Amino acid sequence: MHDTTPRQLQKPKADGNRGLLRRLRYSESGNVIAITAAALVPLIALVGGGVDLSRIYLTKTRLQQACDAGALAARKSMNGVTWTKDSEAIANQFFKANFPEGRYGTGTIEFNFGKAKESKDSGAVKGTASVPVPMTLMAMFDVKESDVAVTCTADLHLPNTDVMFVLDTTLSMTQTDPGESTSRERAMKEAVKSFIDTLEDVKPDGSTIRYGFVPYSSTVNVGRLLKPEWIQDKPEYNSRMTYEATKQKVKSGGGSYTYPEALTVQNLLGQTSTGEALNPVIVGYGNPEDCTVPSGYKNTDVTTDKSTDPVPAAPALPRRFQRVITRDGYYYGSRMVNGKCEILKTEFKNLVVTYFYEISRHPKAGQTEFYPETEVDVYSYFYNYGKIPFSIDGLKKPDGRGGTAGGKIDINTLSYAKFRDTPTTSRNDTVAESFWWIQKPGARAGDQPVDDPTSGCIEERATLRPGESGIRYDMDVNLIPTSDPKTQWKPYLPRLVFARFASPAQSNPSSWNYTDDPNDPRNRTTNDAFRYAPDALYVSCPSPARKFTSGEEDVAAVKAYVDALRMEGYTYHDIGFMWGLRLMSPIGLFKTEHELAEANGRVNRHLIFMTDGEIQTKFGAYTAWGVSAMDRLRIKKDSAFTNNALDNEVTEARLGELCAQAKGGMNITVWTIAFGDEVLKNNATLKMLGDCASTGRYYPAKNAAALNKTFADIASQIAALRITG
Numbered sequence: 001m002h003d004t005t006p007r008q009l010q011k012p013k014a015d016g017n018r019g020l021l022r023r024l025r026y027s028e029s030g031n032v033i034a035i036t037a038a039a040l041v042p043l044i045a046l047v048g049g050g051v052d053l054s055r056i057y058l059t060k061t062r063l064q065q066a067c068d069a070g071a072l073a074a075r076k077s078m079n080g081v082t083w084t085k086d087s088e089a090i091a092n093q094f095f096k097a098n099f100p101e102g103r104y105g106t107g108t109i110e111f112n113f114g115k116a117k118e119s120k121d122s123g124a125v126k127g128t129a130s131v132p133v134p135m136t137l138m139a140m141f142d143v144k145e146s147d148v149a150v151t152c153t154a155d156l157h158l159p160n161t162d163v164m165f166v167l168d169t170t171l172s173m174t175q176t177d178p179g180e181s182t183s184r185e186r187a188m189k190e191a192v193k194s195f196i197d198t199l200e201d202v203k204p205d206g207s208t209i210r211y212g213f214v215p216y217s218s219t220v221n222v223g224r225l226l227k228p229e230w231i232q233d234k235p236e237y238n239s240r241m242t243y244e245a246t247k248q249k250v251k252s253g254g255g256s257y258t259y260p261e262a263l264t265v266q267n268l269l270g271q272t273s274t275g276e277a278l279n280p281v282i283v284g285y286g287n288p289e290d291c292t293v294p295s296g297y298k299n300t301d302v303t304t305d306k307s308t309d310p311v312p313a314a315p316a317l318p319r320r321f322q323r324v325i326t327r328d329g330y331y332y333g334s335r336m337v338n339g340k341c342e343i344l345k346t347e348f349k350n351l352v353v354t355y356f357y358e359i360s361r362h363p364k365a366g367q368t369e370f371y372p373e374t375e376v377d378v379y380s381y382f383y384n385y386g387k388i389p390f391s392i393d394g395l396k397k398p399d400g401r402g403g404t405a406g407g408k409i410d411i412n413t414l415s416y417a418k419f420r421d422t423p424t425t426s427r428n429d430t431v432a433e434s435f436w437w438i439q440k441p442g443a444r445a446g447d448q449p450v451d452d453p454t455s456g457c458i459e460e461r462a463t464l465r466p467g468e469s470g471i472r473y474d475m476d477v478n479l480i481p482t483s484d485p486k487t488q489w490k491p492y493l494p495r496l497v498f499a500r501f502a503s504p505a506q507s508n509p510s511s512w513n514y515t516d517d518p519n520d521p522r523n524r525t526t527n528d529a530f531r532y533a534p535d536a537l538y539v540s541c542p543s544p545a546r547k548f549t550s551g552e553e554d555v556a557a558v559k560a561y562v563d564a565l566r567m568e569g570y571t572y573h574d575i576g577f578m579w580g581l582r583l584m585s586p587i588g589l590f591k592t593e594h595e596l597a598e599a600n601g602r603v604n605r606h607l608i609f610m611t612d613g614e615i616q617t618k619f620g621a622y623t624a625w626g627v628s629a630m631d632r633l634r635i636k637k638d639s640a641f642t643n644n645a646l647d648n649e650v651t652e653a654r655l656g657e658l659c660a661q662a663k664g665g666m667n668i669t670v671w672t673i674a675f676g677d678e679v680l681k682n683n684a685t686l687k688m689l690g691d692c693a694s695t696g697r698y699y700p701a702k703n704a705a706a707l708n709k710t711f712a713d714i715a716s717q718i719a720a721l722r723i724t725g
Helices: 016-026 032-077 085-098 137-141 184-202 551-563 573-584 591-598 644-663 683-692 704-718
Strands: 110-115 125-134 145-157 161-168 209-216 236-253 256-258 264-277 281-286 302-307 319-337 340-361 368-370 373-389 404-411 432-437 524-526 546-550 604-611 669-675 698-701 720-723
Touching (some): 032 125, 032 145, 032 704, 085 110, 085 125, 161 184, 184 209, 184 551, 184 669, 184 704, 209 551, 209 573, 264 319, 546 551, 573 604, 573 644, 604 704, 644 669, 669 683, 669 704, 698 704
Parallel strands (some): 161 209, 161 604, 604 669, 669 698
Antiparallel strands (some): 110 125, 145 720, 209 546, 236 373, 281 340, 302 319, 319 340, 373 524, 404 432
C-alpha cells in the first residue's frame, strides 16, 4: 500500500535539484515524463496547424485581393474590348503592389492576366495567381509547404442608361493639330463610335442603352423633331418686300454707226494638249471672314505663255499664229461654299496646251448700221427692309409620324437677284420660292421622300436681353409650346433674311443701318439692293439632331449617322447644350418617350459635351437668334451697337445657367471634353468647361489618342466596373 501519510514540507537542501530528480525517478505515483512527452505531440500538431492555417488563410485573402485589383485596373484601362500589352502591364503592376514577392514568407509567385476566352466580345479580364506557403510547425510532420491558388474576373456592367452627345461641329473641327495625321473631325467620330462599341459590349441582358446627338454651330437642326403645332404660323424675319414700283416711258435709239474698214476678228481654229491637269481637290479650310489661302500653303506651279508671230505678217489677211501655254506643279486657291472657306489644290503634270488662231476681216468692216428710235417701259424699284411677317403654312407639312416634313412657300414681290440701283426695263418682282425641305419629294412621281440633312434648322423662341425682366422662353428646356407664338420656334430661312448694310456692296459688314438705340427697328426704304443672307452673311445649318434611340435598333445606323456629321459655322455653345437638355428632359417635349424607357427601370442620364475651342460668335452671322446686328436679342439692355465680345459674354453666361440646371434639378451627369491643341492654351475656356462639368468629370484631350482614351475612360465610369468571378 502506498504511504499517504501527510508530511511536512522540508526546505530543500543544497543538492535539492538532484533530490527532486531522484524522487521522481523512484516515484510510483505516475510516469510524469512519459505522459508529458506524449501530450506534446498532439499539442504541437494542434497549435502548429492553427498557426499555419491562419497564414494560409491570410495569404489566400491577400492574393485574391491582389488578383481582383489587377483585373479591375486592367479592365478599366482597356480601350473598348481590346486587350493590349499595356493592359497586361497595368494588371501586373497592381497585382505586385498588392502582393509583393515574399510577402508572409511565401515563395515564388506565379500569376497571369488576359482577356477571358469565354467572354467572347465583352472584354472581360481574367486572372490567375498561385504561391507556395512554407509550413513552420507542421514541417515537423513532413508537411513542408501548401500551394495557394486564386482566380478572378472583372468586367463592365451597365444599368439602363441614356447618353446624349452634344458635339461641336463647327468649321475649326476640320483642322489637323500639329504632329497629328488625322483631323479633329475624324478623331471625334472614331472616338464616339469606339465609345458606343464599349457600352454595347458590356450591356447585360435586360438593360437598355439609348444614344442621342445634338451637333451644333450657330444653330441646331431640330426641325424634323418638332410637331407642326410647335412652329409659328406667321413668324417675322429681317427681310424685304417691294415697297413701290414706278413705271415711265423712256425713248431710246436713233442715229447710225459705221464700222472701221480695217476691223478684224480673231477665231480659235482648234487646240491640242499633252500632259495632265488634275481636278481641284479640297485640302483644308480657311477663315470664312477673310477667305484667302493661308501662308502655309506654297505654290510650285511654273507657267509660261508664249505666242508665235502671225504668218503672213500684217496687214495681210487671213494670218495665223499659235499660243503655247505650259504648266507644271501645283497652286492653291480658295472659295466660299455654304459658309465654308475651302482651300483647293490644283496640280499640273507637264501640261502643254497649244491654241491655233486665225485673224480675218470682220464681216461688218466698212458697213453702216442705222438704229430706229424706240419707247420702252422703265421701272424704278424701292424696297422696305425690316421685320416682315410671312405666312409659312407650306413649310409645316406633317411627316405622318408626329413630326414635320417641311415644304416650300411662294414669296411674292421678293426677289433674290442683286438689283441694280439704276432703273431696269424688266420687272424683277416675280414670285420666288423659299424652301425648308426636311424631306424633299422624290425625283419622280411615286418616289419616296428623301431626307435633306442641310435643312431643318430653327430660330429660337422668345428671349430677353440681359437685364430685362420677364420670361425667357428659350431658356426653359422643359416648356412644351402652347398656342402663344412666344413659346414656339420658327424655321431658319436664310433666303428670307436680307442684311441692311451701310453699303450694298459690303460682303463683310463693319457697319449697319442702326442707331445706338437697341429698340430702334430701323426699317429702311431704299432702292439699294442689299444682299440676302446666303450671299452676304455667315450662314450654316449643322447636321440633324437625333433623338434617343437604343443601339439594339441599329448600331450600324448610329455609326453611319456619326460619320455623316458636317463641320461648319461659328461656335454658340448655349444652343447645343440647350437642345441636349430638351431632348433629355423627362417632363418636356418628349415626355412620353422617356416614360416608356423608364418603364423598364430607373435610367441613368449622362450628357457628354465636347468642343475644340472657345466661344466664337459673329454679329454678322445668321444664327438661332437671328442676325445679332439686326435682331439684337443678345445684347444688354440700353447697350450700344452689338459686337462679338458682347455676344460671347451672353453665350458663356447662358451656358453656365444650363450646366447648373442639368446637374441640379435634372439630375444629369455632365461630362465635358476640351479637345485639341489650341483650346488647351485658353485658360478661360478650360475654366468654363471645368465649371460646367459634374465633379471630376472634366477632361482635356490634346490629340486623337488622348480623345480616344478620354471616351474609353468615360465609358468605363458610366458602366459599373465589377468583379464577376
